[in-house]
Amino acid sequence: MIVFSRKLAESYQDRLKGKFPNENFIYCDTMEEVNTYIRDTEVYVTFGSDINEEFIKKAVSLKWIHVLSAGVDNLPFASIRERGIRVTNVRGIHKTQMSEYAISMLLQVYRQEKSVIKNEENQVWDNQGISLREITGKTMVVVGTGAIGSEVARLGKAFGMYTIGVSRSGKKVEHFNENYKISELNQALSLADFVISVLPSTKETKDIFKYEQFKAMPNRAVFLNMGRGDAVMEEDLLAAIRAGEIEHAILDVVKEEPLPKGHPFWTEETITITPHISGVSPEYTNRALDIFEENLQVFRRNGDNYINPIDLTRGY
Amino acid sequence: MIVFSRKLAESYQDRLKGKFPNENFIYCDTMEEVNTYIRDTEVYVTFGSDINEEFIKKAVSLKWIHVLSAGVDNLPFASIRERGIRVTNVRGIHKTQMSEYAISMLLQVYRQEKSVIKNEENQVWDNQGISLREITGKTMVVVGTGAIGSEVARLGKAFGMYTIGVSRSGKKVEHFNENYKISELNQALSLADFVISVLPSTKETKDIFKYEQFKAMPNRAVFLNMGRGDAVMEEDLLAAIRAGEIEHAILDVVKEEPLPKGHPFWTEETITITPHISGVSPEYTNRALDIFEENLQVFRRNGDNYINPIDLTRGY
Structure with a gap:
């Protein structure tokens, strides 16, 4: 049966x-x-x-x-x-939609889509007050180099990005320009414009992103987590964002889901929350x-x- | 001097x-x-x-x-x-940012980003009430196959799309699976999930998108114009959208810029207006x-x- x-x-x-x-x-x-x-x-x-x-x-x-x-x-x-x-x-089977999620969210942040949409709602035609950037040519560090990570890197390369993968073994994986071992995580993070975490939840990945890791990233870095929420020490992320250690965080997964109303993540302007939708696909x-x-x-x-x-x- | x-x-x-x-x-x-x-x-x-x-x-x-x-x-x-x-x-020099614009807007529509952002503002964690689609594997018809059109098609192919180019001559252009002549426009449009217009403004391209062209597109089509506003007969587009001839229109260019307050384009839910930003880049x-x-x-x-x-x- x-x-x-x-x-x-x-x-x-x-x-x-x-x-x-x-x-x-x-x-x-x-x-x-x-x-x-x-x-x-x-x-x-x-x-x-x-x-x-x-x-x-x-x-x-x-x-x-x-x-x-x-x-x-x-x-x-x-x-x-x-x-x-x-x-x-x-x-x-998650790799297609999750890669689309990652690229769409990087574009949303780099192209100030929230402001553009707000202006549209108010019928305001303003192309001077917004600052648009290109994701093309940036450096993407993907932590977790399985099927999803490799597919995100493939799309990153289509946008002319330099792609760095981080995994336990550091072995060469397709679509990455370089591969680092997890023991070299901070070194890889220091090179990133974009950090994409697709880590599963295991003993070793729990709270792997602490204050030290956000500090290791350039201040311009955008951090995106679509793996598991428990990879991130959330108090540390909040403190790091507020201290300007990184520019923006995009979280599709958090430790407590649904994220409770009133949680500081909701209102922090440089944190974007999506409700665990990266894996959704028709x-x-x-x-x-x-x-x-x-x-x-x-x-x-x-x-x-x-x-x-x-x-x-x-x-x- | x-x-x-x-x-x-x-x-x-x-x-x-x-x-x-x-x-x-x-x-x-x-x-x-x-x-x-x-x-x-x-x-x-x-x-x-x-x-x-x-x-x-x-x-x-x-x-x-x-x-x-x-x-x-x-x-x-x-x-x-x-x-x-x-x-x-x-x-x-516009091809990089304009291609990013096109992909970002297709993702915005297909991934219901406006609804997701609205929910975030209201601190609502909802992954059931939204319907997310993949742009991967869809058919993209690009009208205008110059540097910009070809670059959009290149990215489309990275997302596994089938790409069709339409130009005066219909000659084979890189990154397109097929190329049609402008005299075969309606035939090409009938195959599209996405129609991207990057036409310049010339006598021949003025008002080239009339009701007939929107009718030729499948009802599921998303039409995006980032070429010149005068390629579109705007009353026809509005009528076609309201009749359900196409699903959505994304307009970065319009005949009168800035688009005046109160113009029906602003409030039509399945028309997305951006203020001629596709070419902006640092x-x-x-x-x-x-x-x-x-x-x-x-x-x-x-x-x-x-x-x-x-x-x-x-x-x-």
Whole structure:
């Protein structure tokens, strides 16, 4: 039995039924409903924030969890590993929309789009009072050089940017002019006009952006986080912004989501907040099911060549 | 004597003096001031909207006009041709900022940035009530395939777009998948997700976008004009937008600039107005002087290989 934690639109249900007529797909609305099927669930398809130790204990038939997002940081990895449950996710399907997000937000800041839009609302034709800059030719430092980071760099290069990637190993990755190790992070940051964080949430990336890192960036730097909110020490970012250590921060992810009303991030003029939308795309479900279908075939033939297997020790 | 219609910043004056110590550069603040030098002006450097028949008549020593913009449509071409005065402009130096403008505005519309910004102002974290689309993979029709059009297409291709160019000749131009003749305009428009007009102002391009052209576009089309305002029959555009013939129009240029308060374009929700900013860049003067300096050398050695000569018969 293959249990989905959310109801898919009918067109997607039809698509799966058409391709896998012999499978028993169950689409749930609530966790209560999931719970009624839990003993017989062989495959669980979820967005990943609904699985805890108890869930794993009750899911006695569970062999494979497919997470329909890139972040798997909420999973109880120890129990999953112990039971030998396979975990896969949909990493890679976020790269197109997330790269568009990054470029659009850099353009929004460099082209003062908020002011231009405000003037438009007021029917004011003003091309003297605004200062427009080009993102072309700038230096972009991308922290996290997986599928998303590499795609952002590819677009950066299309805009004539110099691209620097930072990753654990510092190994050469496509679309980067240079690659640094995470131990050389500050050195890389010191070169940046734009810093793009696409780090996942792991023990090592937690609070990796502290005051010291913002200080290492040039004062002109624009910092953009679309990885995970917990990569940023938020008090430090606020202090650094207020001290002029960097010019602007764009945050699509924060530690507490939704960001509460009244949080100082909302009103700081040089912080732009977006509500975790970088990964949103009308193509999302299509692309996610492409991967699920491939992996379901692997699962049924007891294969081992899953797309996007999660390393249960590293957590991503 | 080389007369500038506007005062350049001192750093630029120093740069010219350093490179051409024997030239007599005059920087004016007003047209009255220009008039006091007009009889001795050999070279006139201008933004191009201050030259009329009378100017040409009075400027008896004038041999070369260098226009610091791309649009030269206001010049009295007949008199200039008669006198054998050379005209050059700075076309080509707009391509970087104008391409960034085009991409940023397409992203603004497709990613509902106005709504996202409005929510941010109200401290509302909402990622359900907005619908984000990708510009990746769409079809872009660029009308006008010069330096700017080709650069927009290059960036379009970086976003995985299919690019179609439309020009008088229909000749193959770099970065376009297909090229159409202007006589096949409607056919090209019928394929577009995005239509980008970068047409100059000439007799042939005046009012080229009429109701018929907007009707030829798919209803989902986004039309962007950053060429010249008079390429668009504005009543037709308004009617077509209101009839749903196209989804959205982005206008950086209009027939009457500044667009008057109260003009219906300001308040139509699916028309976005920007105040002729697509060509603005902090690099503008630097790049414009690069071309002027090259051409000044050609002028002094009585050469013929000017950069960007204007064809006085065609008007561009």
